[in-house]
Amino acid sequence: MRRLKRLPLVLLIGSAGFAAAQAPDQHLGRGLAASCSNCHGTNGVSQGAVPSLAGAAKADFVTKMQEFKSGKRPGTIMPQLAKGYSDEQIEAVAAWFATQKP
Amino acid sequence: MSMQRREFLKVLSAAGITTATLGGCAAMRGAGQAGKVVVIGGGYGGATAAKYVAMWSGGAVDVTLVEPNSTFVSCPMSNLVLGGSRQIAEVTVPYGGLAKRGINLVRDTATAVDAEKRTVRLASGQTLAYDRLILSPGIDFLYDQVPGLNNDAAQKQVLHAWKAGPQTVALRQQLEAMRDGGVYALSIPRAPYRCPPGPYERACQVAWYFKRAKPKSKVVILDGNEDVTSKKGLFTKAWSEEYKGIVEYQPNHVLTDVDARTLTAKFETASDVKADVLNVIPPHRAGAIAVQAGVVTANNRWCEVDFLSFESIKVKNIYVLGDSIQIAPGMPKSGHMANQHGKVAAAAVLASLAGQPANPTPMLNNTCYSFITDRDVVHVASVHRYDRDKKTLVTVPGSGGLSPAMNPLEGEYAWAWAKNIWADALT
Numbered sequence: 001m002r003r004l005k006r007l008p009l010v011l012l013i014g015s016a017g018f019a020a021a022q023a024p025d026q027h028l029g030r031g032l033a034a035s036c037s038n039c040h041g042t043n044g045v046s047q048g049a050v051p052s053l054a055g056a057a058k059a060d061f062v063t064k065m066q067e068f069k070s071g072k073r074p075g076t077i078m079p080q081l082a083k084g085y086s087d088e089q090i091e092a093v094a095a096w097f098a099t100q101k102p
Numbered sequence: 103m104s105m106q107r108r109e110f111l112k113v114l115s116a117a118g119i120t121t122a123t124l125g126g127c128a129a130m131r132g133a134g135q136a137g138k139v140v141v142i143g144g145g146y147g148g149a150t151a152a153k154y155v156a157m158w159s160g161g162a163v164d165v166t167l168v169e170p171n172s173t174f175v176s177c178p179m180s181n182l183v184l185g186g187s188r189q190i191a192e193v194t195v196p197y198g199g200l201a202k203r204g205i206n207l208v209r210d211t212a213t214a215v216d217a218e219k220r221t222v223r224l225a226s227g228q229t230l231a232y233d234r235l236i237l238s239p240g241i242d243f244l245y246d247q248v249p250g251l252n253n254d255a256a257q258k259q260v261l262h263a264w265k266a267g268p269q270t271v272a273l274r275q276q277l278e279a280m281r282d283g284g285v286y287a288l289s290i291p292r293a294p295y296r297c298p299p300g301p302y303e304r305a306c307q308v309a310w311y312f313k314r315a316k317p318k319s320k321v322v323i324l325d326g327n328e329d330v331t332s333k334k335g336l337f338t339k340a341w342s343e344e345y346k347g348i349v350e351y352q353p354n355h356v357l358t359d360v361d362a363r364t365l366t367a368k369f370e371t372a373s374d375v376k377a378d379v380l381n382v383i384p385p386h387r388a389g390a391i392a393v394q395a396g397v398v399t400a401n402n403r404w405c406e407v408d409f410l411s412f413e414s415i416k417v418k419n420i421y422v423l424g425d426s427i428q429i430a431p432g433m434p435k436s437g438h439m440a441n442q443h444g445k446v447a448a449a450a451v452l453a454s455l456a457g458q459p460a461n462p463t464p465m466l467n468n469t470c471y472s473f474i475t476d477r478d479v480v481h482v483a484s485v486h487r488y489d490r491d492k493k494t495l496v497t498v499p500g501s502g503g504l505s506p507a508m509n510p511l512e513g514e515y516a517w518a519w520a521k522n523i524w525a526d527a528l529t
Contacts, residue, residue: 027449027461034154034445038438038523040514042157046234047519047525076512077483078506081467084485084501089465 029096032089039077044097055102061094108159110136110452136162137455140222141233142212142391143168144197146437147424148238149527150444151451155236156203158452166206166230168222171267173197174528178437178471179520180266184274184314185307187476193266193520199529210217212239215395217417234451237397238404238423238440239389240265241296244403248360248384256362264296275378277308282316284378289357289367291385292326294404296425296435299332299482301325301383303472306337309345310475321348324355324367324375326385332434333472333504336368336480344474357382388426394527397422404428409488409495411450411460412443419454423449430495433486434468441523442466464488466495471516479512480505 033044036053040046044053053061065072068082069090085093136159141152144167152167175194182188201207210224215235222230243262245252251260263273277286286308290301305321312319330337330351340348356370363381387393397414399406405422406415409430414420424440433439443466450460465475466486471479484502486495505512 028463030158031445031461032465033451034449035442035467036528038441039469039519041522042529044527047521049514050522054418075479076515077469080483080501080503081469082501083122084467084487084498085465 028089029092032085032093033096033100036093043100045100045102047079052102053097054100056094056097058094058098062090065090065094106158107202110159110162110456114411115479136164137233137453138164138231139166139234139236140230141167141236141238142222143238143240143389143424144174144200145238145240145424146523147440147444147526148236148320149174149197149200149334150441151236151238151421151423151448152205153203153529154445154448154528155451156200156205158448161204163452163455164206165204166208167197167200168210168212168224168230168272169197170209170211174524175266175270175518176437176524177264177266177300179473179516180263180270181300181304181307182271182473182476183266183351184263184277184304185310185372185473185476186274186278187307187310190267190271195524195528196529199525202529212391213394214392215420217395217420220360220419232419234419234421235395236421236423236444236447236451237392237395238444239385239391239426241425242389243384243386245384248357248382250360250362251382251384256360259362260360260365260380260382262383263381264300264386269298273379273381277311280319280378283318284316285320285322285376286379286381287322287324287367287375287377287384287525289355289380289384290325290327292356292441293331294429294435295383295386298434299337299470299472302330302333302337302380303474305346305349306340306474309341309348311365312348313345317348318387319348320336321345322375322377323349323351324357324369324372325351325353326356328353332395332470333482335479336474336504336508337472340474344508357384372424388422390428392422395420400428409493410446410462411454412463413450413454421451423447430486432484432497433495434470434484436468436470438470438523439466439468441527442468444527462488462490464495465519469519471512471519473513473516474508477510477513478508479510479516480508480518481512 046052068078156165176193179193214223265271361367366376397405406428423443425435446464484500489496
């Protein structure tokens with residue numbers, strides 16, 4: 001519950017004090033995506049065996065992450081990492097990657 | 103002008119920040135108009151931070167990276183060079199990619215920070231001014247805790263190879279020159295130390311080499327800790343199966359001294375151990391420049407930071423990354439983590455230059471692959487979020503975990519990880 005409460009607070013601070021060009025939800029996605037790029041490449045453009053995420057369709061990305069999270073989709077590291085991100089965070093990072101050039 | 107740069111400058115002007123106050127030249131709409139960031143140390147943390155400040159500001163922030171080495175040599179994957187399945191060139195990456203991003207590369211050593219004047223003095227005598235300083239100095243060894251190693255000659259004989267590069271190559275040469283039937287002994291310091299599973303992976307790689315080339319030889323692990331500190335079940339399985347009869351694990355071996363002439367290691371309680379190749383990872387602390395800068399605040403060894411920004415808790419406008427920080431519980435000193443620190447810090451530095459608070463909800467993760475053979479790999483992973491009440495990073499309950507067993511698929515992923523993180527930090 002605590003995490004759910006936190007998001008509106010962030011948005012509130014954002015609308016009051018942040019310039020429009022740096023809306024916090026845009027930053028949220030950017031920062032979260034950066035935590036993926038060690039393995040998936042800067043801005044989601046991978047150099048090799050690990051899949052690229054840049055330009056991935058948002059709905060597809062969310063589905064895959066939720067399946068990793070629930071255990072429905074097998075994997076090595078992703079089922080373990082997906083469990084660390086909230087539904088809101090998965091939505092935000094999916095939206096950010098969807099806007100990136102593959 | 104790139105979109106990111108335009109946006110970043112818009113934010114600056116909305117925040118009422120003029121370029122002159124940030125040390126840039128208002129008339130010149132070139133790099134530096136939005137502030138000057140100096141990064142000390144071009145490892146996993148510093149290189150990543152430099153790149154992300156440059157990239158996220160669209161080049162509006164002037165970024166200088168100070169690094170004495172001509173190329174980046176990765177510690178992760180370097181144990182494979184000791185095993186002989188890879189060459190040092192395969193874990194070496196040039197810094198040219200960062201220059202292409204407009205980052206000023208200064209090949210020099212930072213010798214002093216003046217936090218009042220916001221300047222960094224270099225060994226060459228040059229002085230760099232900064233608005234924000236990012237320190238990612240890595241580690242220095244506490245040779246005073248191992249008196250017999252506290253001289254150059256001894257340090258050439260008893261290697262650490264805990265900073266990849268010439269020491270890695272030299273240790274490989276010692277292993278190649280060793281007679282079959284010899285003993286390779288590896289001393290591990292008490293935690294916390296750089297890369298918790300690294301020594302155990304090293305033992306596996308040396309054993310992999312011995313099994314093929316010198317089957318009568320032994321690997322003796324002399325652990326300063328009371329037990330294996332990372333991936334315990336996976337490593338002990340490898341030592342009792344894959345490397346049965348080669349690897350011997352001895353806990354509670356806190357090193358007190360070394361005789362470099364006879365290659366003998368001495369301990370608090372256990373008996374002396376004499377080796378044919380003695381590899382000592384001495385206890386370490388944050389790199390010397392962090393001590394000089396006054397940001398070493400924990401046990402005279404590590405730098406405490408605000409985990410929202412990685413800014414020092416002691417000195418304003420200095421951000422500290424990587425192995426030199428006082429870690430939060432469950433947060434290893436690793437290259438992957440340093441890269442994650444670099445991104446949180448880069449965002450926080452840009453926010454600070456724009457007069458904004460840091461992101462209140464940073465997320466970090468860790469992924470660490472260890473090679474058991476030349477291709478079979480095991481991992482450990484974790485996810486860390488900021489806890490507002492505890493004011494620190496905590497592991498997210500239910501997340502993270504280990505490989506069930508060593509497997510070649512993760513060997514491929516480990517190399518994909520390496521290629522991606524090197525590109526993420528250095529291009």
